[in-house]
Structure formats: structure tokens, C-alpha cells
Amino acid sequence: MALTGIQIFKLTPKKNCKECGCPTCMAFSMKVASGALKIEQCPHMSEDAIAQLSEATAPPMKTIKIGCGDGEFTLGGETVLFRHEKTFVSKPRYAVSLCTGMDEATVDAKLAEIPKVDYERIGERMYAELVYVNCMENSDADTYAALVKKAAGLGRTLILGVSDPDKAKAALAVCKDAKPVLNGANASNYEAMNAIAKEAGVVLGVSGKDLNEIYDTVAALEKAGNKNLIIDVTGEDIKSTFANAVLVRRAAIKDQDRTFGYPSIVNLVKLAKGDYQLQVALASIFTMKYGSIIVMQQMTYAEALPLYGLRQNVYTDPQKPMKVEPGIYKLNGADENSLVVTTVDFALTYFVVNGELERSGVPINFVINDAGGLSVLTSWAAGKFSGTSISTFIKENVEPKVSCRKLVIPGKVAVLKGDLEAKLPGWEIIVGPREAVQLVKFLKSM
Numbered sequence: 332m333a334l335t336g337i338q339i340f341k342l343t344p345k346k347n348c349k350e351c352g353c354p355t356c357m358a359f360s361m362k363v364a365s366g367a368l369k370i371e372q373c374p375h376m377s378e379d380a381i382a383q384l385s386e387a388t389a390p391p392m393k394t395i396k397i398g399c400g401d402g403e404f405t406l407g408g409e410t411v412l413f414r415h416e417k418t419f420v421s422k423p424r425y426a427v428s429l430c431t432g433m434d435e436a437t438v439d440a441k442l443a444e445i446p447k448v449d450y451e452r453i454g455e456r457m458y459a460e461l462v463y464v465n466c467m468e469n470s471d472a473d474t475y476a477a478l479v480k481k482a483a484g485l486g487r488t489l490i491l492g493v494s495d496p497d498k499a500k501a502a503l504a505v506c507k508d509a510k511p512v513l514n515g516a517n518a519s520n521y522e523a524m525n526a527i528a529k530e531a532g533v534v535l536g537v538s539g540k541d542l543n544e545i546y547d548t549v550a551a552l553e554k555a556g557n558k559n560l561i562i563d564v565t566g567e568d569i570k571s572t573f574a575n576a577v578l579v580r581r582a583a584i585k586d587q588d589r590t591f592g593y594p595s596i597v598n599l600v601k602l603a604k605g606d607y608q609l610q611v612a613l614a615s616i617f618t619m620k621y622g623s624i625i626v627m628q629q630m631t632y633a634e635a636l637p638l639y640g641l642r643q644n645v646y647t648d649p650q651k652p653m654k655v656e657p658g659i660y661k662l663n664g665a666d667e668n669s670l671v672v673t674t675v676d677f678a679l680t681y682f683v684v685n686g687e688l689e690r691s692g693v694p695i696n697f698v699i700n701d702a703g704g705l706s707v708l709t710s711w712a713a714g715k716f717s718g719t720s721i722s723t724f725i726k727e728n729v730e731p732k733v734s735c736r737k738l739v740i741p742g743k744v745a746v747l748k749g750d751l752e753a754k755l756p757g758w759e760i761i762v763g764p765r766e767a768v769q770l771v772k773f774l775k776s777m
């Protein structure tokens with residue numbers, strides 16, 4: 332169980348210390364209990380006390396890192412069951428599956444397709460971050476190692492789906508430096524797989540026929556000194572898998588049972604069985620409830636667009652508005668002589684207006700101002716979308732690059748027209764429609 336401020340206070344040295352950032356040790360203890368400060372920020376805390384308190388005050392779900400370099404990802408660390416309670420910490424990662432049962436042409440085709448889904452939306456790169464390499468029982472170690480080596484050439488973090496210790500060793504021999512996940516421990520082989528994973532320094536995935544078996548296996552691995560784990564909650568069918576995912580999360584967070592306090596893998600290849608529409612539906616479900624790694628048969632734009640949009644919405648801090656990067660976005664083949672249209676950097680406003688501008692077919696220099704991620708009227712009321720801010724941005728960023736001197740502003744801030752005409756001499760200020768849906772007719776009539 333997590334400690335209270337009073338329990339933490341009993342283990343703190345009783346000193347008033349400015350270095351702690353608090354006037355008293357009780358205040359420091361209360362802030363540690365609430366998560367506002369870390370134990371290590373007290374310079375007078377003994378190493379034994381830090382060790383005890385760090386374990387007790389850590390999130391009920393352990394934070395696990397996989398991969399390395401640009402391919403390093405953080406999983407787990409969650410503290411709540413629902414997003415409205417507190418922002419989720421680590422977004423789920425999507426993996427595309429390969430298998431030793433595939434012929435070479437199929438493997439090459441899938442590896443060629445994976446990099447094609449790679450785009451940026453509101454400052455977040457969206458792509459298949461992981462590759463799951465599955466080893467069938469009838470495949471030998473050399474065949475599996477060859478497939479792992481080929482997959483590693485893509486530069487993505489790997490998950491090794493293999494339960495045979497010899498095959499696991501062969502695979503890790505070619506990729507362990509990239510810190511893959513070794514997903515293959517179960518009740519019958521966990522001792523051997525644990526030794527292999529610890530020697531290679533990689534995360535070990537644990538599975539079982541049911542939650543009781545998984546629980547016992549995880550407990551045995553923890554007793555053996557390994558807490559660098561991830562739980563494969565994939566069951567025989569969709570119902571059991573969903574139940575596993577939810578129960579593992581509830582046990583860790585609500586019941587404070589740290590034996591289940593690890594991130595989870597959901598393998599949709601086993602559940603969807605080639606039905607790609609079902610795969611997307613299931614991926615959406617487990618993005619919210621509660622897959623840390625979601626393994627898919629394929630990842631095309633048809634699958635990626637709804638999933639990444641959902642993930643971004645669910646795993647974005649609701650207290651921080653989603654913003655697009657201020658700048659000039661050239662639409663419909665625009666050049667320096669094309670009309671200038673401006674609005675705020677609030678993501679929803681941007682995508683709604685951008686869609687209508689593209690639908691019009693009119694070449695547009697779409698200028699996004701820094702308005703603090705607020706909507707048009709809200710940012711205007713807050714003074715962030717004003718004649719001064721717009722004119723300053725136009726002078727510094729638009730005039731050196733665009734020859735056209737016609738600027739369309741949102742109809743909801745028509746009041747800015749006079750101020751902008753005074754501050755942007757030589758520019759024709761045009762008041763646009765109040766609603767984005769009216770833009771197509773408005774632009775075509777111009």
C-alpha cells in the first residue's frame with residue numbers, strides 16, 4: 332500500500348531545511364505523499380529510508396523501459412483506472428507482427444509496408460513503433476534468428492515471441508543490444524527464460540493459461556529478483572482477454588497488488604484471426620482498456636488514422652490544449668502570390684478550417700498564429716489573438732515570404748479589422764465567414 336504523509340513523516344529526519352523546498356519536514360512529507368516532490372529531494376534522508384520510501388511511494392504499476400536510443404519507449408507507471416481521475420502516463424504502443432510461418436516474399440512485403448505509415452499530427456509522430464517477431468513451434472533456432480535479424484534491420488524496437496530457451500538465446504544474440512522484449516516466460520519455462528532475460532538485460536514477457544497461473548509465475552520471477560517484466564494478458568478469446576486486461580489493471584491500482592503492477596501486451600493476431608476490421612475495433616478497445624503494447628497483423632493508413640487519433644485524444648493531458656505549430660501552411664498548390672488566411676493554433680480549429688480550405692480548391696497561404704492553443708473567441712478575449720499579435724506575426728513571418736497583401740481573418744473577430752488595417756499598411760483586411768463550413772462558398776465567390 333502507498334504510504335500516507337504521516338507515515339512518511341515518521342521516517343524523515345526532523346530538520347527544517349530550505350534545500351527541501353518546504354518549511355517543515357511535515358510539509359515535505361505531505362508533498363511526497365501527494366506526488367508533488369520526490370523522496371530524493373531531501374538531502375538529509377538516509378539511503379535505507381530512501382529505499383523503503385521509494386518503493387512504497389512508487390506508482391502501483393511499475394514503469395518499464397524498452398528499446399534504446401530513438402526507439403526507447405516507456406510503458407506503465409499508471410496511477411489511475413480512468414482518465415477523468417488523472418492524466419494517463421504512458422500511451423500504448425502498436426506493433427506489427429511477423430512470423431516464421433510466413434514465406435520470404437510476405438516478410439519482405441510487410442517490412443516494406445511498415446515505414447509507409449509515418450506522419451506527424453499536432454506535434455506527435457505517428458507510426459508503428461514496434462515489430463513483433465513470432466516463432467512457431469516447428470521453426471528451428473537458425474530460421475528464427477534469421478527472421479529477427481531481418482526485422483532488426485528496420486530499426487524498430489522488437490518483441491520476441493518465443494518460449495523455447497535455445498531459440499530465445501539465438502534471437503537475442505543478434506538483437507539484445509537494441510533492448511527488445513523477450514515475450515516467452517510461462518509456468519513451465521520461467522526459470523530458464525528468466526536467466527536468459529537477466530543475462531541479456533531485457534524485459535521479460537510473462538503469459539499463462541489464466542490469471543492465476545500468470546500471477547504465480549510473476550510472483551516466482553519477483554522472488555528470483557526480476558521485476559523487469561511485462562504481462563501478456565492475451566487469452567483464448569476476446570472476452571477473456573478483455574477481462575484479463577481490466578483485472579490486472581484493477582488489481583494493481585485499486586487493490587495495490589504490485590504482483591500485477593506491470594504493463595501489458597495484447598496480441599490481436601490471435602484474437603482477430605485475419606479480420607482487419609475486427610482488428611481495428613479491438614485495437615480501439617484495448618487502447619483505452621488497457622494495452623501497453625498492442626500487436627496487430629498489419630498497420631496501414633486505414634488502421635492508423637482512427638487509432639492514433641484516439642490514442643492522442645485519450646493520452647493527452649486535458650488541462651493542456653492541443654496545439655499546432657504556428658507558421659505558414661501552403662494549401663492547394665499555393666505560392667507567394669496566393670491569398671493569406673489566418674486563424675488560431677487550437678488543433679480543433681485548425682483541422683476544421685484546414686479541411687474546408689482544402690475542399691475549396693483555392694490556393695491558400697494558411698497562416699497559424701500563436702494563440703496559446705485557445706479557440707478564436709477565447710484567445711481574442713484573453714488578448715492572445717489581437718491586432719498586435721496578428722500584425723507582429725504577419726510582419727515577422729509572412730511578409731518576407733509572401734507577396735500577396737490580402738488577409739482573411741475569422742468572422743468572429745471582425746472587430747479587429749480596423750486595428751489590423753492601421754497596423755498593417757498596404758494590406759487589405761478581409762473579414763471571412765463566422766463558420767468554417769461557409770469558407771468554400773466564400774472563397775469561390777472571391
